[in-house]
Amino acid sequence: MKNPFDILEQNALNFKLTPISFREIFFIAETPCDIYAQVDGLLKVILHKKAEINTQLLKELLQKKMANLFVMQDDRKLLRLAQQENLTNVTRSLSIGDPLEKARLQTNLLTLNMGYLYEDPTDDNVLNLQVQSAKNLATFLFNKPQIHETLYKEYIRQGHHYIFAQPFLSTLFLLGVMKNSRLYIDKDIELFFLTSYFKDIGMSAIPVEKYNDEHLTDEDKILLASHPTLSVNILKGRVPLPPNHLKIIENHHIYSTLTNQMNLSSKDDPNNIFGFETMMISVMDTVAAMTTDRPFRKAESLFKSLDLIRLLIGEQYPQEFKLIVFYFKNFFKTL
Numbered sequence: 001m002k003n004p005f006d007i008l009e010q011n012a013l014n015f016k017l018t019p020i021s022f023r024e025i026f027f028i029a030e031t032p033c034d035i036y037a038q039v040d041g042l043l044k045v046i047l048h049k050k051a052e053i054n055t056q057l058l059k060e061l062l063q064k065k066m067a068n069l070f071v072m073q074d075d076r077k078l079l080r081l082a083q084q085e086n087l088t089n090v091t092r093s094l095s096i097g098d099p100l101e102k103a104r105l106q107t108n109l110l111t112l113n114m115g116y117l118y119e120d121p122t123d124d125n126v127l128n129l130q131v132q133s134a135k136n137l138a139t140f141l142f143n144k145p146q147i148h149e150t151l152y153k154e155y156i157r158q159g160h161h162y163i164f165a166q167p168f169l170s171t172l173f174l175l176g177v178m179k180n181s182r183l184y185i186d187k188d189i190e191l192f193f194l195t196s197y198f199k200d201i202g203m204s205a206i207p208v209e210k211y212n213d214e215h216l217t218d219e220d221k222i223l224l225a226s227h228p229t230l231s232v233n234i235l236k237g238r239v240p241l242p243p244n245h246l247k248i249i250e251n252h253h254i255y256s257t258l259t260n261q262m263n264l265s266s267k268d269d270p271n272n273i274f275g276f277e278t279m280m281i282s283v284m285d286t287v288a289a290m291t292t293d294r295p296f297r298k299a300e301s302l303f304k305s306l307d308l309i310r311l312l313i314g315e316q317y318p319q320e321f322k323l324i325v326f327y328f329k330n331f332f333k334t335l
């Protein structure tokens, strides 16, 4: 039975607490602050500051259905800092230890930090950390194509929100195709990885919750459609991407619809120098999106995705289309 004091206390807590993702207590050895959850209908501290966190504990919380966690608003930054320190450390020691284990940790921490970046895309520290970590991961993964499939499978299983997962998945595919095509030198790899990975940062203009709903308002739809331009505005002068790569970001949805394709200039047009790279980034994005679930639809088959890609680029880029089909058929065969 709730007494009046409980009710007052709970109301006060309701004001002071802010929800966190269950994932935000993964990867840290101890809690940097008190963690709250609902216990028998009341908000209570379930992990005190400096409580040890291990796999067993995380499993128990899930079993007790305590996945909806909260922290005091002022403590949120402590949790964020702990995870960012983790990301910095893993980035520095990426080449030490088991490559798959390291890549798995790095991708999960990067995805967490992507969430922090979406909360405030103007924060230079968060952006710099993300860029540096993504750069290191690019070279690391480019040299280890043998772990891509397993990494993909395990990353999907993590169940990150698709808004934060999609940039990594599409970029992993891009890296794989680039590796297969043997067309690029290392410096290119890093730049294309960053271009692909940060192309959707402009979507941070729309609150993440709204992406779970298929029916956005007209205003949201306009914002969403302008995300490539917003991405460029957020990144310009703040990341080590040359103008040509920002141009790719600006055009990264050019292949998304057949009607847009009709407006494309010929690939031999000198004004369309980055046509091929833009096409690759756009196509990898489309396949990554179609082959994964969304809150409002199930994943499509690889066959259906490639069929759409054939319609989009088959005529203009027949050789590249074959390369893409070859890559994906091999990739998904092992999954």
Ligand SMILES: [Fe+2]
Residues within 6 Å of the ligand: 199, 200, 227, 228, 252, 253
């Ligand atoms: Fe996009």
